[in-house]
Amino acid sequence: MTHHEMHRSHRVGWLRAAVLGANDGIVSTASLIIGVAAASSSQESILLAGIAGLVAGAMSMAAGEYVSVSSQSDTESADLALEKKSLANNFEFEKDELAKIYENRGLEPVLAEKVAEQLMAHDALGAHARDEIGISETVSAQPVQAAFYSAGTFTVGAALPLLVAWVIPGNLLITAVSVLSLVFLAVLGGLAARAGGASIAVGAFRVTFWGALAMGLTAVVGSVFGVVA
Known part of the structure; x- marks a missing residue:
């Protein structure tokens, strides 16, 4: 009988970037809309602020993820270059070092x-990359992929509260954006948790909690500045 296990660690890179992008898109845009609306602005101003936030946020997420993951990739490349040099100059020492790692894990x-x-006869650098440095193809840094997922999912996430603000103007706008954005966040957290094999309830709760906190604070700020103005 065939036994197949479905592991999820290969999803770590894109899943983190995608969830972070969508979460930030919903929270930042919904908070921006609520803050501007709480200051008694017109619907046109609210939508303009939301659109500007969407564009700026998507570009910021893409740039931030690309720079961050590129730095990780540069570090990995430097470590691999150092290990490659060490293998060329001290092959026997590196073999003993790898053997010691396996011995510490429980092998005789x-x-x-x-x-x-x-393993070193098959792929010396790959063996040391995995077992000494901790670099593998599953979790290796991919800057372009991270930037693409972050920007794309941020745009999708930001579009949701923006669409709500466009469809439901007037006095109901703040309530509608708040409630529906929290629903979006709960769904996002649940889906992300399911994709990662974690608790759906916990995943939904943690993103909803922080989203509610962010929207509440921006509503207070918007109200204060609206009164002052």
């Missing part, structure tokens, strides 16, 4: 040495 010394020898 003789078996650990054989495993290290065979």
Whole structure:
């Protein structure tokens, strides 16, 4: 009988960027709309602020993710270059070092040495990258992918409260944007948790809580500045 396990660690890179982008899109745009609306602005001003926030936020997310993940990628490349040089100059030392890693994980010394020898004969740099440095294809940095997912999902997330503000103007705008944005966040948190194999309830609660806090604070700020104005 075939036994197949579905692991989710390969989703870490894009899932983190996608969830972060969508979450920020919903929270920042909904908070911006609520803050501007609380200051008694016109619907045109509210929509303009929301659109500006969407465009600026998407570009900021893309740039931020690209720079951040590029820095991680540069660090990984530098570590690999250093390891490659060490393998060229001290192959036997590197083999003993890898064997010691396997021995510390529970293998008998003789078996650990054989495993290290065979793995290094197959792919010495790959073996050290995985087991000494902790770099693997599953979790390696991918700047362009992270930037694309962040910007794209931020745009989708930001479009949701913006659409609500466009469809429901007037006195109901703040309530509608608040309630529906929290629903969007709960759904997002639940889907992200399910994709990552975590608790759906916990995933939904944590993004909803912080989203509600952000929207509440911006509503207070908008009200204060609206009164002052």
